[in-house]
Amino acid sequence: QGNASQQVQYKTRKEYCLSLAIPLDKAKNLAAATEWEHRSALLEKSGEKIKAEDCVKYQVDLLDCLKNLDSPDIITDYTSPATNAKTTANKTTGFKTFPNFLTLQMRRFTLTENWQPKKLDVLLDVPEKLDIGYLRSSGLKAGEVELPSGAAGPAIVEPDPTIVENLMNMGFGFEGCRKAAHHTQNAGVEVAMEWLLSHMDDPDLNEPLVLEQPSPAGGPAADPESIQMLCAMGFTDKQAAKALKKCNNNLERAADWIFSHADELDQEEPGAVGAGSAGLPDGSGKYQLRAFISHMGTSTACGHYVCHIKDKEGRWVLYNDEKVALSVTPPKDMAYMYLYERME
Numbered sequence: 001q002g003n004a005s006q007q008v009q010y011k012t013r014k015e016y017c018l019s020l021a022i023p024l025d026k027a028k029n030l031a032a033a034t035e036w037e038h039r040s041a042l043l044e045k046s047g048e049k050i051k052a053e054d055c056v057k058y059q060v061d062l063l064d065c066l067k068n069l070d071s072p073d074i075i076t077d078y079t080s081p082a083t084n085a086k087t088t089a090n091k092t093t094g095f096k097t098f099p100n101f102l103t104l105q106m107r108r109f110t111l112t113e114n115w116q117p118k119k120l121d122v123l124l125d126v127p128e129k130l131d132i133g134y135l136r137s138s139g140l141k142a143g144e145v146e147l148p149s150g151a152a153g154p155a156i157v158e159p160d161p162t163i164v165e166n167l168m169n170m171g172f173g174f175e176g177c178r179k180a181a182h183h184t185q186n187a188g189v190e191v192a193m194e195w196l197l198s199h200m201d202d203p204d205l206n207e208p209l210v211l212e213q214p215s216p217a218g219g220p221a222a223d224p225e226s227i228q229m230l231c232a233m234g235f236t237d238k239q240a241a242k243a244l245k246k247c248n249n250n251l252e253r254a255a256d257w258i259f260s261h262a263d264e265l266d267q268e269e270p271g272a273v274g275a276g277s278a279g280l281p282d283g284s285g286k287y288q289l290r291a292f293i294s295h296m297g298t299s300t301a302c303g304h305y306v307c308h309i310k311d312k313e314g315r316w317v318l319y320n321d322e323k324v325a326l327s328v329t330p331p332k333d334m335a336y337m338y339l340y341e342r343m344e
């Protein structure tokens with residue numbers, strides 16, 4: 001919602017995994033955890049040994065992480081298509097449909113004062129059953145005025161050199177740093193670092209970044225001959241047309257785009273009629289926990305991932321490479337990723 005015009009715009013996109021920030025300011029033991037954080041920093045500087053039994057970890061409810069989606073994010077330097085002037089806008093996130101399986105990825109990493117990635121040691125209160133029905137979005141509401149359609153799309157996001165430099169100082173590659181800044185809309189070093197850590201296995205991470213010039217609404221149709229050439233590479237008409245539209249009918253750039261954006265090929269364009277809902281399962285927002293993945297290690301640079309899955313008898317089973325065993329006390333509060341299954 002634009003704060004100047006009070007008009008609104010709804011955009012729809014497909015997501016396969018929901019990334020959630022952990023609001024430390026909502027910790028149940030905020031005072032004690034903050035005090036320990038300062039005290040442990042002093043102990044570390046003085047070279048004193050920190051005893052594990054003395055550590056006080058932040059305790060945050062998973063429900064508070066989800067509530068953040070419904071809380072407005074303030075977008076600065078926003079150009080309103082209604083007034084054509086710079087202003088601010090509020091952004092919230094909701095669900096158009098509720099999937100059969102809900103995947104939550106927790107952002108358990110942060111940056112130190114020296115701009116080094118650090119594992120966020122937080123205990124999460126994770127419910128076995130979850131009801132997120134309040135997060136359903138029904139689109140335009142009574143009394144809301146929609147922003148003008150056909151307005152110019154967003155400008156190309158040039159990677160912020162400061163963000164790129166800070167990321168490179170952490171040891172990341174130049175092109176990967178540029179992509180992180182670009183894909184996070186230059187939101188900051190920490191957000192860009194989170195993007196990098198979750199895309200470290202991308203085969204094209206260090207390939208040159210291709211900046212697409214957004215096509216104006218009602219722009220030229222994709223060239224049929226170019227579509228045919230891209231289809232000869234194994235892509236569908238729809239995928240080829242999307243790539244050409246993204247690159248203003250430039251065949252060479254479209255070919256680069258289509259290989260470096262494989263995860264976006266079948267996503268509907270924001271604002272398209274029925275985008276993100278056609279053919280997708282839907283139901284209630286009630287879920288039950290089925291599995292979670294944990295990280296065994298002290299930092300983001302090392303460690304090992306293990307998985308816990310609940311079997312048909314309701315027992316938690318630990319999967320650690322080739323080792324499989326029943327888990328008596330599954331560490332649900334320390335997981336990086338949770339898988340919920342919708343309850344019928």
